[in-house]
Amino acid sequence: xxKRGGYxxxxxxxxxxxxxxxxxxxxxxxxxxxxxxxxVFPVVVGVLVLLSSIAVLWEGWRMPAEDAVAMxxxxxxxxxxxxxxxxxxYVLLLxxxxxxxxxxxxxxxxxxxxxxxxxxxxxLQAAAIAVTAQLVFVRLLQVQMPRGILGF
Amino acid sequence: MDPIExxxxxxxxxxxxxxxxxxxxxxxxxxxxxxxPGLGPVAGVAMILPLSYAFEPVTGLIMMAGIYxxxxxxxxxTAILLNMPGESASVMTCIDGYQLTKKGRAGAVLAxxxxxxxxxxxxxxxxxxxxxxxxxxxxILFGPAEFLALxxxxxxxxxxxxxxxxxxxxxxxxLGLMLSTVGQEAITAQNRFTFxxxxxxxxxxxxAAVVGLYGIAEILTLVESRRAAPPPxxxxxxxxxxxxxxxxxxxxxxxxxxxVGFLFGLLPGPSAxxxxxxxxxxxxxxxxxxxxxxxxxxxxxxxxxxxxNAAATSSMVPLLALGIPFGSVTAxxxxxxxxxxxxxxxxxxxxxxxxxxxxxxxxxxxxxxLLVLNIPMIGLWVSMLRVPRxxxxxxxxxxxxxxxxxxxxxxxxxxxxxxxxxxxYLLRKLDFQLAPMVIGLVLGPLIEKHLxxxxxxxxGDLLVFVESPIALGIWILVALVLAGGxxxxxxxxxxxxxxSSP
Numbered sequence: 306x307x308k309r310g311g312y313x314x315x316x317x318x319x320x321x322x323x324x325x326x327x328x329x330x331x332x333x334x335x336x337x338x339x340x341x342x343x344x345v346f347p348v349v350v351g352v353l354v355l356l357s358s359i360a361v362l363w364e365g366w367r368m369p370a371e372d373a374v375a376m377x378x379x380x381x382x383x384x385x386x387x388x389x390x391x392x393x394x395y396v397l398l399l400x401x402x403x404x405x406x407x408x409x410x411x412x413x414x415x416x417x418x419x420x421x422x423x424x425x426x427x428x429l430q431a432a433a434i435a436v437t438a439q440l441v442f443v444r445l446l447q448v449q450m451p452r453g454i455l456g457f
Numbered sequence: 458m459d460p461i462e463x464x465x466x467x468x469x470x471x472x473x474x475x476x477x478x479x480x481x482x483x484x485x486x487x488x489x490x491x492x493x494p495g496l497g498p499v500a501g502v503a504m505i506l507p508l509s510y511a512f513e514p515v516t517g518l519i520m521m522a523g524i525y526x527x528x529x530x531x532x533x534x535t536a537i538l539l540n541m542p543g544e545s546a547s548v549m550t551c552i553d554g555y556q557l558t559k560k561g562r563a564g565a566v567l568a569x570x571x572x573x574x575x576x577x578x579x580x581x582x583x584x585x586x587x588x589x590x591x592x593x594x595x596x597i598l599f600g601p602a603e604f605l606a607l608x609x610x611x612x613x614x615x616x617x618x619x620x621x622x623x624x625x626x627x628x629x630x631x632l633g634l635m636l637s638t639v640g641q642e643a644i645t646a647q648n649r650f651t652f653x654x655x656x657x658x659x660x661x662x663x664x665a666a667v668v669g670l671y672g673i674a675e676i677l678t679l680v681e682s683r684r685a686a687p688p689p690x691x692x693x694x695x696x697x698x699x700x701x702x703x704x705x706x707x708x709x710x711x712x713x714x715x716x717v718g719f720l721f722g723l724l725p726g727p728s729a730x731x732x733x734x735x736x737x738x739x740x741x742x743x744x745x746x747x748x749x750x751x752x753x754x755x756x757x758x759x760x761x762x763x764x765x766n767a768a769a770t771s772s773m774v775p776l777l778a779l780g781i782p783f784g785s786v787t788a789x790x791x792x793x794x795x796x797x798x799x800x801x802x803x804x805x806x807x808x809x810x811x812x813x814x815x816x817x818x819x820x821x822x823x824x825x826x827l828l829v830l831n832i833p834m835i836g837l838w839v840s841m842l843r844v845p846r847x848x849x850x851x852x853x854x855x856x857x858x859x860x861x862x863x864x865x866x867x868x869x870x871x872x873x874x875x876x877x878x879x880x881x882y883l884l885r886k887l888d889f890q891l892a893p894m895v896i897g898l899v900l901g902p903l904i905e906k907h908l909x910x911x912x913x914x915x916x917g918d919l920l921v922f923v924e925s926p927i928a929l930g931i932w933i934l935v936a937l938v939l940a941g942g943x944x945x946x947x948x949x950x951x952x953x954x955x956x957s958s959p
Contacts, residue, residue: 308887308888311883311886311887312624312887315628315883315884315887315889316624319628319632322635323635326635326650329650330649333647333649334645334647337917338912338916338917338918338919339912339913339915339916339917340913340917341908341909341912341913342645342647343642343644343645343647343649345908345909346638346642346901346904346905346908346909347638347649347650349908350631350634350635350638350901351635353631353634354631354632354634354635356631357624357627357628357630357631358628360623360624360627360628361624361628363624364622364623364624374886374887375886376886377681380683381681381682381683384680384681384683385677385680385681388676388677388680389677389875389879392673392854392875392878393875395858396858396868396871396872396874396875399858399862399868399871400868404859408855411851411854411855412851412855415847415850415851415854416847416848416851418847419680419846419847419850420845420847422847430848431851434848434851434852434855435855438852438855438856438859442856442859442863446508446511446863448507448859448862448863449863449866450859450862450863451862451868
């Protein structure tokens, strides 16, 4: 898809989003002019999102078809999607497997994705990152990360 | 308290052990963030935001300011050594900086950048010290109409001048405003767009949003290419002494860069990046050696690098004096103040003199810290560029997740981090600007507050927003900037058509 297509899709998503948002905003109390309610500002914002989405559509419509977007292709696209997949998997599993184990597994797979380092060396690097993060953030700075079923 | 008394008081605050350590640590961490690809100043400051809540407000703000200008300096290191700008404000530095590296002058240029950043930052602090109290006094006259004009008008100008087309700025801005309405609203405690999830009542977490939009999106871009950056040129301490000629040629550029940077910092928009661009153009226009600029001239580095640090410093003026941030980093600092219960605005100088003057004094200290840290430690920063990306990228991602979760102990914020990371990645691919989205998210509640207050106070009369000369003046200025932005491409096209027609 070229830049023109990207703009048209973005504008259409924005318009749909603004329609849904405005429908929800209309259910909020609007109050009166001298007593504006919680719905007034969202209605103004919803209209702004709608108008700006139309501006995106308009610019997309007038854009030359040959304008390109530098999106990754082939193995590069697979690498980006794989990293995104690992990130999604990490945050979805985090409440169950906990910060320490989750970070270790995540780092293990990310390092493997981005390098050809042998597995034992990768495991050592991933463990170093996960344990350091645990010590600094959870123990030292007292960030209450999910502990998971293993309790850490 | 006059500026001198205020500054002395500020030094008393900033020179406490805790605050001095915060300034030094901020400058150090900021430089590291600027040197490493994957995190710019905005995402770097966002990640430190939750940690700053644990400190006294002034300590947290001093650390955030240190990170900001540390990252500005760090970003220029990769621009000079690798032709890779660490952040947008260093783009212009690549042109002449890398050429000078190829000529074997990398060390000297890095020293000149450190000196220029120090000059720009320090002189700009004097401007902040003199200008901010004056503006704060003016700000006391402001009511809801003036603040609405300043926040709303500033946001509109920012969206228009951030770069790209009209839609590329206004669309992300409106998305940012939309995100700002999620959660419990302040006046009647009504939950909006929470879909029954209590965790959403706190609203969209700023840290997660900024780290997602800037950090995660940047990392996704970085892994597109399998090719790692080339190893940097080793720089030894003895190579860092510029020649007399290089000093002499840089001095006027330091002066011009400072003036340009200070002025741009006061305006809405990505002031550091815009000022470095304007300074480069100025050097090209007025420098005695303008023909050499673009082929490895010290003026092409000294001017822009001085300007971006001066702008980073003077961008504190609208925040400290009026409580209105005109850039993403100052928006984060505003968020930090509000979490601590500090009401930013014209009364800050009286109600929280320690914060106001302590931050200003810390800017002096931070600039000295940058100079002291960066010249002797240049070898360390260069060696950091040798850390392979398969090591630092997972580190950044793990810290991003922990940072986003840690603010509200909520997985919803972490999901928001990933979602906004993908949104940021796609919007950047289409050349949309992300700064208006972040500032829309921060300024949304302020704009709503002033809008509703104005309507309450005027009995529902909309004219209240343009009745005062200050508010009217601001709106006219906004209209002129917007109209100028819309007309400029038409005039350029007409000019081009006239030249091409026989």
